[in-house]
Amino acid sequence: MVDYYSGHSKYLFAVDCVVFGYEEGELKLLLYPRAFEPVKGKWSLMGGFVMPQESCEQAACRVLHQTTGLQNIFLEQVATFSNPDREEYTRVISVAHVALIDIRQHNHELVKEMGAEWWPLSNLPELIFDHEDMIREALALLQQKAGYSLVGIELLPDKFTLLQLRKLYEAIYQRKFDAGNFRKKVLSLDALEKLEEKNLTESRKGAFYYRIRYSQSDTETERIVKF
Known part of the structure; x- marks a missing residue:
């Protein structure tokens, strides 16, 4: 041998x-x-x-x-x-x-x-x-x-706005996304938790911060989302 x-x-x-x-x-x-x-x-x-x-x-x-x-x-x-x-x-x-x-x-x-x-x-x-x-x-x-999970969130801080998340995904895919469609698709995952805190720099009213629902399993968060 x-x-x-x-x-x-x-x-x-x-x-x-x-x-x-x-x-x-x-x-x-x-x-x-x-x-x-x-x-x-x-x-x-x-x-x-x-x-x-x-x-x-x-x-x-x-x-x-x-x-x-x-x-x-x-x-x-x-x-x-x-x-x-x-x-x-x-x-x-x-x-x-x-x-x-x-x-x-x-x-x-x-x-x-x-x-x-x-x-x-x-x-x-x-x-x-x-x-x-x-x-x-x-x-x-x-x-x-x-395209089928929110793995890109690993690149963001623990809390982020939907605008920050969209800009990240635009950088990953190297193309622009419609703001309304992106918001709808991401929130349909039911994988984000909306916080009471706002980012006051994005608009006059401010934008709510979100974070991942860590209580959910990978199977629950990895649903097909075709951006």
């Missing part, structure tokens, strides 16, 4: 994290300048190698905690990238993950120490290897999930 395994090639196994945030009406990505060769200094997704004792998900969680200081955030596997030529010097297979975080809550000093920056999705720098492909697939997955 040992001889059978030893006769096969060994490859490096990595994870790369497409970290989405939302700020000032724009969907943003957390990128950092690669700290080692090859392509040292070029912009890259957050990533690292999978340690012998780790699963892919555990490795991705570790990378996110080391780079943002956050734990227990939304994280989902996107796809495996295994093109033999994706890296020039050695064979590296990478499993891409998508993460959604509230920009206001991450460790700003930790991000700054790494030289990382939040880049608007509409104005990304040139990226290393196949990281642009990873971003495209991660965005497609986010758009798919946002």
Whole structure:
């Protein structure tokens, strides 16, 4: 048995994290300048190698905690990238993950120490290897999930107005929504709790804040809503 395994090639196994945030009406990505060769200094997704004792998900969680200081955030596997030529010097297979975080809550000093920056999705720098492909697939997955659930709320503070929620979904889908139709469809989920507090900056009367009904199960909140 040992001889059978030893006769096969060994490859490096990595994870790369497409970290989405939302700020000032724009969907943003957390990128950092690669700290080692090859392509040292070029912009890259957050990533690292999978340690012998780790699963892919555990490795991705570790990378996110080391780079943002956050734990227990939304994280989902996107796809495996295994093109033999994706890296020039050695064979590296990478499993891409998508993460959604509230920009206001991450460790700003930790991000700054790494030289990382939040880049608007509409104005990304040139990226290393196949990281642009990873971003495209991660965005497609986010758009798919946002179409049948309120997963995008992971990018907002705990309380938000319907206008703020609509602007977020416009950023995710990169198109405008009719305000009345959006309000009707979102409230039809019965997944939001209306608060007594208002945001007084959006109109003269103010706009009520909402939050997720955490008492409901995922099955109850994940109903089809075709935006």
